Amino acid sequence: MKSYLCYIILYTLLRQTSAFTSPLTITNAIDRRTARRDVAMMDISDSTVADEADNSSELALLLPGETLRIQIGDVSASRKAWKKRRRNSSPILIPCSILGINREWMVRWNVMTLLHQVGEESPAADGAVAVSSGKLGRAYKKRLGGDLQAHADALGYESVESLLQALFDERIQAEYGVSTFVEPTHGNLMLMTALTRRQARNFSKSAGMVQFRPEVDDNQKMIHTGLASVRLSSSIGRMPKFTQEVLGAALRVSPYDEAAEKYQQGDEFNAFVYAYEGAGDNESPLLVLTADDPRGKGTALGGTGTFGSSTRVFKRRNNKGGNFQHDTYERELSNLTSGEGPISANVVAVSSHSNAVFVDCGVGRKRGKKYGGGTTKVLGMLRLEDIEGEMDFEAGDEIDVYIKAVSPQSGRFMVTQDSSIKNKKQKDLKMEKQADKRKDKLSSKLSVDITSVIGNEYDGVVKAQSKNGNWCYVQPIVGEGEGFDLPVGVASIILEGQDNDTSYSSGDSVRVRVEGIDEKRGQLSLTLLN
Numbered sequence: 001m002k003s004y005l006c007y008i009i010l011y012t013l014l015r016q017t018s019a020f021t022s023p024l025t026i027t028n029a030i031d032r033r034t035a036r037r038d039v040a041m042m043d044i045s046d047s048t049v050a051d052e053a054d055n056s057s058e059l060a061l062l063l064p065g066e067t068l069r070i071q072i073g074d075v076s077a078s079r080k081a082w083k084k085r086r087r088n089s090s091p092i093l094i095p096c097s098i099l100g101i102n103r104e105w106m107v108r109w110n111v112m113t114l115l116h117q118v119g120e121e122s123p124a125a126d127g128a129v130a131v132s133s134g135k136l137g138r139a140y141k142k143r144l145g146g147d148l149q150a151h152a153d154a155l156g157y158e159s160v161e162s163l164l165q166a167l168f169d170e171r172i173q174a175e176y177g178v179s180t181f182v183e184p185t186h187g188n189l190m191l192m193t194a195l196t197r198r199q200a201r202n203f204s205k206s207a208g209m210v211q212f213r214p215e216v217d218d219n220q221k222m223i224h225t226g227l228a229s230v231r232l233s234s235s236i237g238r239m240p241k242f243t244q245e246v247l248g249a250a251l252r253v254s255p256y257d258e259a260a261e262k263y264q265q266g267d268e269f270n271a272f273v274y275a276y277e278g279a280g281d282n283e284s285p286l287l288v289l290t291a292d293d294p295r296g297k298g299t300a301l302g303g304t305g306t307f308g309s310s311t312r313v314f315k316r317r318n319n320k321g322g323n324f325q326h327d328t329y330e331r332e333l334s335n336l337t338s339g340e341g342p343i344s345a346n347v348v349a350v351s352s353h354s355n356a357v358f359v360d361c362g363v364g365r366k367r368g369k370k371y372g373g374g375t376t377k378v379l380g381m382l383r384l385e386d387i388e389g390e391m392d393f394e395a396g397d398e399i400d401v402y403i404k405a406v407s408p409q410s411g412r413f414m415v416t417q418d419s420s421i422k423n424k425k426q427k428d429l430k431m432e433k434q435a436d437k438r439k440d441k442l443s444s445k446l447s448v449d450i451t452s453v454i455g456n457e458y459d460g461v462v463k464a465q466s467k468n469g470n471w472c473y474v475q476p477i478v479g480e481g482e483g484f485d486l487p488v489g490v491a492s493i494i495l496e497g498q499d500n501d502t503s504y505s506s507g508d509s510v511r512v513r514v515e516g517i518d519e520k521r522g523q524l525s526l527t528l529l530n
Contacts, residue, residue, distance in 0.1 A: 056214055058146030059229055060106045060222070061113040061207040062273050062287065068224075069099040070251065070289060072267040081252060081288075093250035094263055096271075098224040098287065101212060106222055107151050108167045112178050113207050114139050115191050116200035122190070124183045126407045129200050130192040132183070133161055144209075154219040161189045170348075170377055177354030181411040192410055194354040194381065208276030208287060210247060228285040230278055248286040329364030333378050334408050336363065339424040341402030345415070347393045348379055357382040357393055359401060365411055378411060386416035431520065438522030448484040450524075453514050457529065462508040463488055472504050474512050474526055486514070489524030 062068075073095035080090040115131050118139050122130040131139075137148045137160055152163040165180050168191065173179040177194030193200055209229035215221035228247040231240050251263070252274050271289040280286030345359035358379045367376050382401060384391055393399065401415035402422055424432075463473040474491040478484060491512050504510070511529040518525040 057211050057225055058213075059144040059209045060101060060212050061110050061144070061204070062210050062276055063109065063113065063204070063207050064273050064275065066101075066109055066273045067105065067270050068101050068273065068289065069268065070249065070271045071097045071099055072251065072263045072265055073097055075263060075265055080255075090255060092253050092255050093288065094253060096249050096251045096289065098210070098247070098249050099268065100215065100221050100223045103151065103214070103220050103222050104155060104167070106212065107148070107155075107163075108172070110140065110144060110146070111136065111148075111164065111167065111191070112176060112193075113204045114143065115178065115193055116195065116204035117143075119191070119193060119197075119200060121197055122192075124185070124190060125181070125192045125410045128192050128410065129195060129197050130190045130410075133164055133189040133191070136164075136191065154214065164189060164191065170379055174349035174358035174379055175351055177351060177356070179410075179412065181409070184409055192412075194356065206276065208273075208278075208285070209242070210276075210287065211244070228287075230285055245284055248280070248284060250286065250288055252288050252290045329375065329377070330362035331364070333363055333365040333406070333411065333413065336403050336406045336413055337425075338403055338405060339421050341415075341422060342400040342419070343403070343415075345380065345399055345401050347395055347397040347399065349395060350393055354381070355384050357384070357387070357391075359399065359415060361401065361415065363413065365408075378413065380413050380415040382415050382417070386414075386418060388417040434522065436522060439517065439519075442487065442517070442523060445487045448486075450514075450517060453486070454516050455513065457511060457513045458486070460491070460510050460512045460526070462504045462506055462510055464506055465504045472510075472528060474510060474528070476512055476514070476524075476526065487524055489514075489526040490518055490521055491526035491528040493528045 075094060078092050078094045081093050114136060115129070118135065119129040119131040121127050124130065140146055140148050148160045148163065152158070152160050155163065157163040157166060168178050168180050179192055181190055181192060182188070183190050195203060211225045211227040211229065212222035213225055215223050224247075226246060227244045229242045230245050231242050251271060253263070269291070271291055274288045274290040277286045277288065280288070343361050345361045347357055348360050349358045351358065359382055360377070361380050363378045363380065364375045365378050367374050380401065380403075386404065387393075399417070401417055402419060404414040404416040404418075404421060406413045458476040458478060460474040460476045463475055465472045470493060472491045472493065473488050475488045476486040478486055489512075491510070512526040513529055515525040515527055517523070
């Protein structure tokens with residue numbers, strides 16, 4: 001806090017001198033005071049300093065691929081990115097200032113990142129990571145200092161729920177794997193991600209926390225205040241403490257072409273976040289940007305006088321009207337059944353974030369009255385592991401798929417190209433998956449080829465009996481001279497001359513015969529002899 005007050009005092013003194021002629025003069029002055037060698041920091045305008053006393057500023061969670069509006073600083077202060085200066089192949093860092101960010105995309109990225117940070121596996125989302133709109137709003141205010149309702153008002157939405165549904169439509173769902181659905185028990189709006197809990201936490205942990213405030217004359221823009229929130233090194237535990245520090249920024253360009261020479265001081269354009277380094281600029285936070293999307297998905301939009309919207313380049317079809325809304329659909333989501341197919345589908349997007357292909361199978365669902373009523377399209381998710389052959393799909397391709405799983409509550413469905421699931425129920429598919437896992441686990445436990453012991457008889461100990469009494473869990477006892485062990489198996493009760501209602505208890509001694517592998521259960525198959 002003391003350093004921040006000193007920073008404002010220094011700015012006021014500099015404003016009273018005649019030397020303050022360039023928008024980056026304050027940046028260069030602070031560089032000299034703090035011995036910053038080579039990276040210019042964001043300049044703070046009159047309106048920024050005047051507004052610092054209010055509570056309108058909030059933090060934006062910046063991750064690689066986000067788009068910011070920047071201004072090139074002193075090109076002569078450029079340096080190599082790598083510490084070993086003699087490497088000619090090192091990228092060049094050009095000092096720059098962050099001007100601002102599009103409000104809609106800032107809120108969208110903040111919400112996605114918070115979902116990945118605080119979301120938990122939810123039964124309402126069939127085990128997927130999800131979070132309610134209420135919990136999300138509280139986390140947004142506590143962690144970022146912003147208000148989702150204020151953003152909804154500024155962007156022209158009546159409620160936070162309508163804002164979230166607009167932010168995460170089918171297009172965003174296809175690219176980022178984040179979607180909304182209504183929890184049926186209490187009617188709450190929830191957000192769900194296609195990532196696992198571990199993937200979500202890893203995806204969001206590197207986010208930089210950079211401060212912005214609303215533009216007074218334009219609700220679509222957020223202006224950078226020049227500050228970043230940095231976690232104190234001495235802060236540990238679940239309630240970390242943060243401090244505000246001045247943020248440095250640089251544009252990363254290639255040294256092999258004339259990229260470093262084509263930029264001049266004062267140039268403005270959109271750039272992508274490349275990396276955020278908490279101690280990258282002489283132990284101070286540094287934001288590195290690039291003119292090309294670090295994910296390899298396109299080039300940032302240029303132009304002046306605007307922050308643009310999104311510079312995402314989607315692998316998708318060009319649909320007339322720019323949306324996915326239709327009045328009628330060939331299939332209702334609630335009427336889909338597992339094993340249905342083959343169904344002709346159009347590839348809408350290939351998402352590297354979700355490791356999946358999103359396809360249009362002509363499926364729709366009804367939207368609740370609370371959210372405007374009508375119908376909306378539902379895209380099927382085809383995971384890369386369910387694709388037969390090489391993955392060479394592009395937006396617009398037509399492929400045949402089979403319905404793998406349907407989740408009406410969360411409003412989604414999964415598809416596959418595996419034709420073996422045709423006419424199989426979802427319960428059967430789930431049992432087969434469990435059996436495959438058990439067989440893999442069983443193969444790691446077996447120290448002998450199971451085919452070589454089929455028909456052999458062994459003494460055994462009952463571990464448990466099934467509720468219906470048709471089978472028991474039995475541990476075969478193999479002699480020490482055999483040189484191998486057998487795991488617990490499923491023993492069918494077949495006693496000659498007796499009924500099959502005999503009851504067994506844990507610890508009973510029995511005689512069993514090895515039959516092989518129970519394919520349905522994925523376990524060792526035995527027969528109980530006496």
